[in-house]
Amino acid sequence: MKYRRLGQGLEVSAIGIGCMPMIREGNINYGTADDAVSTRTIHEAIDLGITFFDTAEMYGPFRNEELVGAAIKGRREGLVIATKFAMRWDGNRPAGIDGSPENARRACEGSLKRLGIDTIDLFYQHRVDPNVPIEETVGGMAELVREGKVRFLGLSEAAAATVRRAAKVHPIAALQSEYSIWERDVEGDVLAACRENGIGFVPYSPLGRGFLAGGIRSLDELPAGDWRRNDPRYSPENMPKNLAIVDAIAAVAARHGVSNAQVALAWLLAQGDDIVPIPGVKRSETLRDSAGAPDVTLTAEDLAAIEAVAPNGGTAGPRYAAAGMATVKL
Template sequence: MKYRTLGHGLKVSAIGIGCMPMIRGGNIIYGAADDDVSTRTIHEAIDLGITFFDTAEMYGPFSNEELVGAAIKGKRDGLVIATKFAMRWEGNNPVAVDGSPENARRACEGSLKRLGIDTIDLFYQHRVDPDVPIEETIGGMAELVKEGKVRYLGLSEAAEETVRRAAAVHPIAALQTEYSVWERDVENGILQACRENGIGFVPYSPLGRGLLAGGIRSLDDLAPDDWRRNDPRYSPENMPKNLAIVDAIATVAQRHGVSNAQIALAWLLAQGDDIVPIPGVKRSETMRDSAGAPDVTLTADDLATIAAAAPSGATAGPRYAPAGMARVKL
């Protein structure tokens, strides 16, 4: 496995693991998941040299952190465990985005317990709270760093100006935001703000929630309870248009004799040494395939083929329904 450095010296494997799809039941379902299969996948990833694992209290909620914590028990050394907070809760029900220092502390302490670790390596604000100044949120998170409960701070889906303001309060190691062949909006200022402030970039959904990998051609390929049935880009109106992007990736994949997923991830890796994608996985077969992406080198012709099919802003449909879009780029 190759390695990269995010902001302020945080070294991680060049490919991380998005653990969200490993969720058992719960609130965000990407096909059936099995705890034993997920645990084996995490163990095999560690054996391959993958060090970067991403979860959040939102996933489950809470149960995904418990699964990751159980899987890494006895294997913690050398790993970079990232988790995220955003919501205020009543039991298992999220009632509001809450960026207060008090909520950051509550979430941190709960995540530490569920993960079974003494320190969170990378603690993100999952969504920016528009009612709490980012300076106040980061100030509270920075106290957790001083206390040794957190090593590095991160943001998720923050706007360019928010990134700059946050970095003025405390070093930010990473911004996690959706970025892929078919979602390139961060290229319009956000990536630049990260680079000007020494912040690494962690793309989530780097495979377009699976569509770019090429195995999904219609909604019939998804289970009735699959979360992606609510994704505007998977709608009957938009998916046929977006399959042209998938087909362009497949053309490049055939040239190299590798999978679509490896090409989509290699494209992201080619956008800068400060970029570390975290494809979501459940099974070891998918994980092993994604882990091969850093060994794929795209040519100028490959990049041109992809650019022609997927220029920035050309994907059919927004990436979330209106409620989800209202919570990004704040």
């Protein structure tokens, strides 16, 4: 496995693992998952040299952190465990975004307990609270760093101006936002703000929630209850148009003798040494495939072929429905 540095010298494997799909019967389902299979996958990732694992209290909610915590027990050394907070809760029901320092502390302490660790390596604000100044939120998160409960701070889906304001309060190690061949809105202002402040970038959904991997060509292939049935880009109107992107990736993959997923991840890695994708996995087969992406080198011809079919803004449909879009780039 190759390694990269995010902001503030935080070294991680060049490919991280998004643990969200490992939820079984949770609030965000991508097909079906099994705790034992997910645990074996985490163990195999560690054996492959992957050090970067991403979860959040939102996933489940709470159960994903418990699964990750149980899986890394006895194997914690050398790992970078990232988790996130955003919501206040009414039991297991989200009751609104809360970026207050008090909520950051509550979430941090709960995550530490569920993960079974003494320190969170990378603690993100999952979504910016428009009602709490980012200076106040990051100030509260910085207190957790000073107390030794958190090593590094991150933001998720923050706008460029928010990133710049946050960095003035405390160093930010990473911004995690959606970025992939079919979702490039961060190019320009957001990535520029990160690079101005020495902040690494962590793309989530780097495979377009599985679409770019090429195995889904119809909604009928998704089980009932799958979250992607609500994704506008998977809609009957937009999916046929977006399949042209998949076909272009497949052509590049065929030239190299690799998978679509490896090409999509290699494309992201080619966008800068400060970028570390976290594809979601739950099975060993997917893990091993994604882990091979850093060994794939795309040519200028490959990049041009992808650009021709998937320019910034060229994907059919927004990445979320209206409610989700209202929570990003704040």
